[in-house]
Amino acid sequence: MSEPARTVAPTREDPLVRALSEVVGGVAGRHGGRAASRLFRPERILMGLLLVSGLLMVLAKQHCRSHGFEAPGMYYHMCYSDVPALYAGRGIAQGAFPYLDVGPWQPVEYPVLTGLAMWLTGWVTRTAGGAANALLYFDVNILATLAWLAVTVWATARTVARRPWDAAMVALAPGVVLAATINWDMWAVGFTALSTLAWSRRRPALAGALLGLGVAAKFYPLLLIGPLLLLCWRAGRMREFWRATLTAAAVWLVVNAPFMFADFATWSPFYRMSAERGAGFGSIWLVLSDIGHPLPTGVLNLASGLLLASACVGIAVVAMTARRRPRLAQLGLLVLAAFVVTNKVYSPQYVVWLIPFAVMARPRWRDFIIWQAAEVVHFAATWLFIAGYTNPTRAMPVQGYDLAVGVHVLATLWLAGMVVRDIYRPEGDPVRADGSDDPAGGVLDGAPDVRVWRPGLAAPDGQPLPVTPAHTVP
Numbered sequence: 001m002s003e004p005a006r007t008v009a010p011t012r013e014d015p016l017v018r019a020l021s022e023v024v025g026g027v028a029g030r031h032g033g034r035a036a037s038r039l040f041r042p043e044r045i046l047m048g049l050l051l052v053s054g055l056l057m058v059l060a061k062q063h064c065r066s067h068g069f070e071a072p073g074m075y076y077h078m079c080y081s082d083v084p085a086l087y088a089g090r091g092i093a094q095g096a097f098p099y100l101d102v103g104p105w106q107p108v109e110y111p112v113l114t115g116l117a118m119w120l121t122g123w124v125t126r127t128a129g130g131a132a133n134a135l136l137y138f139d140v141n142i143l144a145t146l147a148w149l150a151v152t153v154w155a156t157a158r159t160v161a162r163r164p165w166d167a168a169m170v171a172l173a174p175g176v177v178l179a180a181t182i183n184w185d186m187w188a189v190g191f192t193a194l195s196t197l198a199w200s201r202r203r204p205a206l207a208g209a210l211l212g213l214g215v216a217a218k219f220y221p222l223l224l225i226g227p228l229l230l231l232c233w234r235a236g237r238m239r240e241f242w243r244a245t246l247t248a249a250a251v252w253l254v255v256n257a258p259f260m261f262a263d264f265a266t267w268s269p270f271y272r273m274s275a276e277r278g279a280g281f282g283s284i285w286l287v288l289s290d291i292g293h294p295l296p297t298g299v300l301n302l303a304s305g306l307l308l309a310s311a312c313v314g315i316a317v318v319a320m321t322a323r324r325r326p327r328l329a330q331l332g333l334l335v336l337a338a339f340v341v342t343n344k345v346y347s348p349q350y351v352v353w354l355i356p357f358a359v360m361a362r363p364r365w366r367d368f369i370i371w372q373a374a375e376v377v378h379f380a381a382t383w384l385f386i387a388g389y390t391n392p393t394r395a396m397p398v399q400g401y402d403l404a405v406g407v408h409v410l411a412t413l414w415l416a417g418m419v420v421r422d423i424y425r426p427e428g429d430p431v432r433a434d435g436s437d438d439p440a441g442g443v444l445d446g447a448p449d450v451r452v453w454r455p456g457l458a459a460p461d462g463q464p465l466p467v468t469p470a471h472t473v474p
Contacts, residue, residue, distance in 0.1 A: 007042070008163045013430070016365045042164035046153050049171040054146045056177045061142075065135060072394075075387035078380060082183045083141045084134040092122035093132065099259040099266045109269040112256050113217035114184045117144070138181075145180050148190035155193035156356050159200045161439040163431065166363040174372045175351035178379050182349040188218035189352050195221070196356075199228075199244065199328070199442045207442075208244035212251030219274075220353050223339055226312060227331030230319040231441070236450030240443050275301065280345025281382055284409060287402045304344050311338035318423055320453040326423045327431065327438040329360030337416040341409055348379045354412075360440060361419045363430050374411030378404050 058065070064079035074080045087093050091105035098108040098115035108115040121144055125137040149171070157167035170176070180186050191214035199207035214221035225245055232241035259267040278297050279285035285300055295303060315334045319326055336354050340346050358368060381396055381404030388395030396404075422429040431439065438445045 006162070008165070008434070010165045010365070013433075016369075042157060042167075043154070046157060046164070046167055046171055047150070049168055050146065050150050050153060053149065053171055053177055054142075057142060057146065057181055060178055061138075061181060065138070069134075069138075072387045072390040075383045075390070076394075078178070078383045080383060080386075081138060081181055083181070084138045086118065087122065087125075087134045087137045090118065092118050092137070093126075093134070095122070095126065100262055102263075102266065107266045107269050109273055110184070111216055111218060111270055112259055112267070113213060114187060117184050117187050117217070141184070142181055145186045148186040149176060149180065151190040152186070152193040152356055155190075155197040156359060159193070159197045159440050160360055160363070160431075161200075162434075162436065163363060163439070166359050169359045169363070169365065169368050170356055173352075173355045173368075175355055175375050175379075178376065179349040180352050182347070185218060185349050185352050188214045188221060189356065191217060192221045192224070193356050196328075196332075196360075196440055200440045200445075202240075202442045204240040204244040204442070205247045208247030209251045211244065212248035213255070215248065215252050216255040218353075219270075220336065220339065220350075223335050224332050226335055227315075227319070227328060230316055230331065231325060231328060231444050234320060234325055234449055234451050235444050235447045237443050237447065277344060280347075281386070282346030282348070282350075282378065282405055282408065283344055284341065284405070285344055287405050290398050290402050300344060304342055307342040308338060311335075311342060317453075318420060320451075322423045322426075324423075324426045324432075325438075325444070325449055327361070327429075328440045328442075328444065329357050330419050330423055333357040333361040333419055334416055337412050341412055346405075346408070348382050351375045351379075358415060360431075362415060362422065367415060367418055371411050371415045374407045378408035381405075 061079040061081065063077035064074050064081070067073055069079070069081060069084045086108075089105060090096075090098070090108050091101060091103050092098075094103065094105070096103055096105065096119075098119050099112065108118065110118075121140045122137060125133060125140050128140070129136040153167045153171045156170050157164040160166050191210050195207045195210035195214060198204075198210055211221055211224065225248075228241055228244065232238050256267070276297060279289050279295070279300060285295060285304065288295065312335065315331060315338065318334070319331055333354065336357060340350055340354065358371065362368070381401050384396035385398070385401035385404075386395075426432045441447075
C-alpha cells in the first residue's frame, strides 16, 4: 500500500494530542508492532469510547432518573429531557399512532420519522414494562440514542478514510453526552452520517435516500443540498447531484405522503409551528428582545430568512472563488453554522447536528475543545435561566443568559472562520496537508474544476491541483 494510504495517527499529526502523548510515552512509532496494531484498531477503541459516553449520558441524567423529571430540580441539575414529558403528552403511552390517532393528547409536533421513532420506542416500552413507565421509556430512548451515536461514529470514521481517529471527537463530544438525550435528534444525525458515507463511496442514489430519511426526521439535513449543489456545479458533476437530490425528494415524499393525505392537520404542526413561533431560547433574536428590541413574528421571519440567505450567498462566494474547491464537510459545517446562528431558536440539542461536520471540517482537538467548551457554557446557562420561571430567586439573570448565548454564537462563528481560513489556505487544512483532496467528496474527490467564478484562482491551464483521492475505486 502506498504511503498516502497510511492511517493518520493523531499523536503524530495533531499538535495537542502530540503534546499530551508525552505523558504516556510519546508519539506512536511509524513501525509499531502488528500485534499492537490489531489490538488497538480504531474501530475497537471507538466502540470503547462509546461505552464511556453512554455511561456519562446516564450519569448526566441520573438525578432526574432517581427523583423524577420535575421542575425546578431538572433545571438545576441540568437533566431535562423532552422524552418523558412527551410520552403521555403526545399519546405514546396510550399506544396512539402519531398523526393518525386523535385523542385528548396534543398532536406530535415533529417531522414524521421522529414521530415514528417516538412510537417505536413507546411500543418497546409498553411491551417490556407497561404503558405507565415513563422512566423505562426514557431508558429505551437512551439505548436508541447510543445506537445512533454508534452508527454516527462508525460512519464518520469510514467517511474520513485515512483519519478514523478523528471520529473519537464525535464519540466523546460533551455536546453529545449532555444534549443527545434531550430529544430524538440523533436519529436524523445518524441518517445524515450514513448519507455522507454513501456519497463518499460514490453512491449518490443511496446517499439521497438516506438524506431523505434524515429530512423526514429533522429539517436540518435539507440544508446540505446547497453545498452539494455548489460543489457539483463547480466540478461539473450535476448528474450525480440530481440523482441524489431527486432520490432524497422521492424518499421524503414516500415517508410523508400517507400521513399528509390521511390528516393534513395532524401532519403539519411542525411546519406551522416553525412559521408561527417567535424568538426562542438560544437565539440572537431573543437577546435582541431582552435588550428592548423585540420583533413581531412576521418581521422576525423575514429578518431571520434574509440573514440566512445572506450567509448562504457568502458561502456560495467562498465555494466558487477559492483557489482550490472546498471540501464537502467544510461547506456543510458553514451552512449548518449559518442556520443555527440565524435561526429563531437554538435548542441545546441542536449542537449534535454540527458535531460530525465540525470534526470532518476542522479535525483539530484544540479547536474542537474550545468550541465544545462554549457549548457547555450555553447548555448550563439555558437550564439555570429557565429555572427562573419556577423559582425567580434562584436562577441565572437574563444578562448572564444573554452573555452565554453570545459565547455560543461567537464560538460557532470562530469555528466557521477557521474553516473559511482553511478553504482559502488549503495548505493549512489538516485533511489536505498530506495531499488528500476530499474524503467525503465521493465523485468530487480529486475531480478537476469545470466552473470557477474567478478563473485566475484556479490551477494553471485548467488542470486539477495534485491530490490523492481518499477512496480508491477499483
